[in-house]
Amino acid sequence: MNSVNSAVLDADTGWLILAIFSVIWIFLGWFWGRKAKQLDDFMLAGRNVGMALGTATAMATWVTSNTTLVAPQFALQLGIWGMLGYSLGCIGLIMFAPLVKRIRSLVPNGYTSGDFIRLRYGVWTWRLFLLISMCYAIGWLISMGMAGGVLIHALTGIDYQYGMTVILIICVTYTLLGGLRAVIGTDFIQTILILVGIILLAIFTISEIGFEKMHADVLAERPELLNVLMPAAIMFLFNNLLFGVGEIFHSNVWWSRAFAFREGVGGKAYLFAGMIWAPIPVVAGFIALGASSLGLNVPAADMVGPMVAAKLLGFTGAVIVFIVVFSSLASSLDSLLAATSDLILQDIYRGHINPQASDEQLRRIAKIIIVLLGVVTWLVCLPRIATLGSLLQYLGAFVASTIWPIAAGLYLKKANATGAFLAMLLGTLTGIWAFFSIGFYVAALVSAVVSMLIMLISMWLIPGNFDWSSLNEIKEKSS
């Protein structure tokens, strides 16, 4: 683990902030969780979430530690295109907006993304999809757990292991108490905190360094960061776009919200969330370009954001950054815990182990799964095994392979199980090959292209003729 000499908050202050937010989030989790009497309340917040909470939860979940820590990292590594490329992650939210309406009309009583894949493509494609989804979900959990430890260490000097442990315990506890209702409620508050914090940080950076000096110092030390024709960065731009689309199209984090939002809200909420998310990687990322002006020696690229903020803003600024990234982490960790536990509960436990389980049994099992997910994440996070960016880009190979099977599966009768299975399998494998053979910035790109070609060829060679009404199976079972 890298040590950071720029910690401006003492450990006692760090622990105090953690304690205050622990109490707030856990109390709110308990408070909102009291109303979750039925399984639908716990898993899907009663399927009646309105526009304000819907938009905020979509935006907050997409503003992860990866945005607040990795956006500056990419700005430091890839310059202008690093920020803009990250910003294209908003396309995933915007493109998912029309899909949400389609999902609600086709599978009105669904619980998870796995429900759709099982009913649309059958058991084997469903199982492969679950494997991909679980790899992604665990990978994302690990990256955020690690980010929590890194942040706390960078700003307060508290040991990585302690910081990571505390953040996981807080998120597991309030998700356990309140389910998706607690997740969505706290997401609104966390969204406001994140936005206000990022705005303050950007304004301080502009006033302290200024664009002229920042530009001149970067031009003198690393001019390639200001080059709009940097080849690796341009590939990163497309890669990140496809990565974002793949993440959102396949992940149950986003599907569970599609099922949780009130009728007519989902499409508008995702569209608006995408629009207000788009500038955040630029606002959070550009401060990394100030590292040259400040003469910072950055020991690990994923620490550049907190280091610049700490150097620039001193005690108050460090507190702001701490709260922003803590809120970002919590808003994504809780969502992922809730959505992944839903996926394991609905698709693995109810789908494979105990199809006759009662709602009461399922609620109990859901809580056990949330705790186990927290424990597994904690165990894997203990050794810091990779930089955050690399770990995330590795997952791009997995998720980008699901874009075309899901999009075609929602709209085209010709999309078939064989094509979807091969598209996911071969897309993932070639994406992983590209990751190791070429670079992290092409893994999602290669995976998505291979997956698309396989879907097109399969629809041409062995066209299906899917009966959309068969997606109502869940409704028939539950009624």
Add this chain to the structure above:
Amino acid sequence: MIVSSGFLGFMVSIALAVTVIAPVVLIILWIKDWIKGQLW
């Protein structure tokens, strides 16, 4: 092709302006939903 400091400033300023508006709009939406009893 190297971008100018003006372009860098313009890009960040536009992004910052949108980010400043976002929490205001979210709070207005929250108040509207709350008044209608449609928060969730």
